Amino acid sequence: MTRATKTYVSETVSRLKPSGIRRFFDLAASMDGVISLGVGEPDFITSWNVREACILSLEQGHTSYTANAGLMELREEISSYLLRKFQVKYCPEGEVLVTVGASQALDLALRAIINPGDEVIIVEPSFVSYGPLVTLAGGTPIPVRTEGTDEFKLRPQQILQALTERTKAILLCSPNNPTGTVLNKEELAAIAHIANMHDLLVISDEIYAELTYDENYTSFAAVGGMRERTILVSGFSKGFAMTGWRLGFVAAPEEIMQAMLKIHQYAMMCAPTMAQYGAIEALKNGEHDVEEMRKSYRRRRNYFVQSLNEIGLRCHMPGGAFYAFPSIRETGLTSEQFAEQLLLKEKVAVVPGSVFGENGEGYVRCSYASSLEQLQEATKRMRRFLLQL
Structure with missing residues (x-):
């Protein structure tokens, strides 16, 4: 050549x-x-109080790296937030990781679980990065098409038809980008039943969880029996209006979390320090x-x-x-x-x-x-x- x-x-x-x-x-x-x-x-x-907390952290000289997983105070606040808002409990020491936006959290989750050729079911319409991130991790994205005539709801039969022996995980987003569709507790339970029956992981992108309007939000990890199968991805961009801060988090069982942390250590080291101090304030006083x-x-x-x-x-x-x-x-x-x-x-x-x-x-x-x-x-x-x- x-x-x-x-x-x-x-x-x-x-x-x-x-x-x-x-x-x-x-x-x-x-x-x-x-x-x-x-x-x-x-x-x-x-919010001003969040910006002020960031400014104060700079004035106090907090400009060094944090622990790879993030400031312990922030991880404790994230753990308290998930328990308070969604009734799901994670240990801040080994099951919570602070990331550079929810996008990095998704990337880490996929790279941590995928072996070459593994298939990941993606609910379409879906956010533009899902398929490419699966591909970059060495997997194969398998789209499952929801329909506008059904308000883009994911139905169990659609998942069953997409399953193969290579299926490793289901990637969900509720509320969904781009459709705005929210899956209720019963609909999530039906998906959970399939995940349990077929030994699947579920990556649940819950970045819009704070922005639901007509019913109480149910986190997939809070559905019975699913905490140990769920990688919960979220962050501060949407609900807390902190897009430019590039701060997200992921919560998962410790074995999976340690695998994600390895990748994070080599690829990113830690999320921005000043943004983490702002996020602490957002969780404490931003409701x-x-x-x-x-x-x-x-x-x-x-x-x-x-x-x-x-x-x-x-x-x-x-x-x-x-x-x-x-x-x-x-x-x-x-x-x-x-x-x-x-x-x-x-x-x-x-x-x-x-x-x-x-x-x-x-x-x-x-x-x-x-x-x-x-x-x-x-x-x-x-x-x-x-x-x-």
Whole structure:
């Protein structure tokens, strides 16, 4: 092979597709007057008391590495938080790890459990990183398609049909990104029964757990018999409006946790020290601010989803997160065509559903983590766009 044709890039990485979300973000950023319903980020600023705790940690000179697993005080607060909010108990010494965002926690979990060729069931539509992270860990992602006609609920029969002798784990996200669908306790129990019967692990991405609106949230680890099979992934980005802090955590049985910690030691060493001090304050004294954000998102959700249905974009009422996932099939456009034309003609940015898996085609993801005034203007522009079609 000559130098002209030789590549030094891994074949696995070469085959990965770039994130489908980024192209629309980059296009929207180059235009003036765009209302973005695309970014999966709270529009709230991190609470002042959390920022102040971070500033104080700097003033006091806390600028060194922490323990690999994170500050013990933070791990203790995370353990107390999980017990208080979701009735699941983890030992802070050996079953809790502080990570650089929930994304790193997912990466660590997958790399810690996957052997080459292992299969991981992924519920689609799903967040864009799930499949690639399974692939990068040496596994094979197996999509299970949920349907909009069933509010994108995962049903036991769908899992059973996807099982093979290579299945190692199920990767869940509830509330779901991009659909906002929440699985209730009974639905989770049905999945737990399958996991027990077929000796499967469950990676439960619960980053949106604080943002549920119509019923009490159930953590998968709290379902009977599932704590020892569950890797619970969460963080501070969504519920505590701390996206830029890049701080997450993972809780799991000690054997799995020690495997994740090994990878974390070599790849990352520890999460940012100042952010950890901020997170301690968020867990101790942030509940009021979280509740106020949740109330605001609920009001916006109710307005926005009703408005989408009124202008002809059929949309189920999401139970959590801050996304609506309306169908655009009646327009005759693909989700990518719809998103691109809406952006160019009316300067409203949404994300094509196709980037979240094949059965996301025919839908678009709209974030309602924007002011009510922006949502009102966005729906006005979307109505005008639909009338032009």
